[in-house]
Amino acid sequence: MAKERKFEFAPLPLVTDVEDEPATKPGDIQDGAPTKVTFDCDYISMENMKDYGYWEGLTQKDIILESLKLYFQDKEIRPRPDKIRNRTKVGRKPKSAND
Numbered sequence: 001m002a003k004e005r006k007f008e009f010a011p012l013p014l015v016t017d018v019e020d021e022p023a024t025k026p027g028d029i030q031d032g033a034p035t036k037v038t039f040d041c042d043y044i045s046m047e048n049m050k051d052y053g054y055w056e057g058l059t060q061k062d063i064i065l066e067s068l069k070l071y072f073q074d075k076e077i078r079p080r081p082d083k084i085r086n087r088t089k090v091g092r093k094p095k096s097a098n099d
Contacts, residue, residue, distance in 0.1 A: 049063050079085070 049060055052058070053060055053063055
């Protein structure tokens with residue numbers, strides 16, 4: 001026999017006025033939700049990162065983010081043109097309802 005379980009759901013935040021939010025320009029860098037990234041890495045670098053992370057108590061994510069911060073620390077970063085920045089995202093096509 002299955003137990004009855006009662007779940008409590010938190011209410012969703014209400015959007016009152018969109019105009020109250022500060023306007024952002026396309027060139028502005030926003031620190032929002034994290035983005036998942038997938039890339040190929042050579043085996044030796046990956047093993048070095050795992051070994052270093054183990055002994056220092058760091059995750060691979062921590063190591064990569066810190067490495068990126070150090071890499072871009074002394075670089076001049078110019079924003080991409082609006083035409084390129086506003087292109088539609090490339091990715092998997094959504095599954096159709098018939099599948």
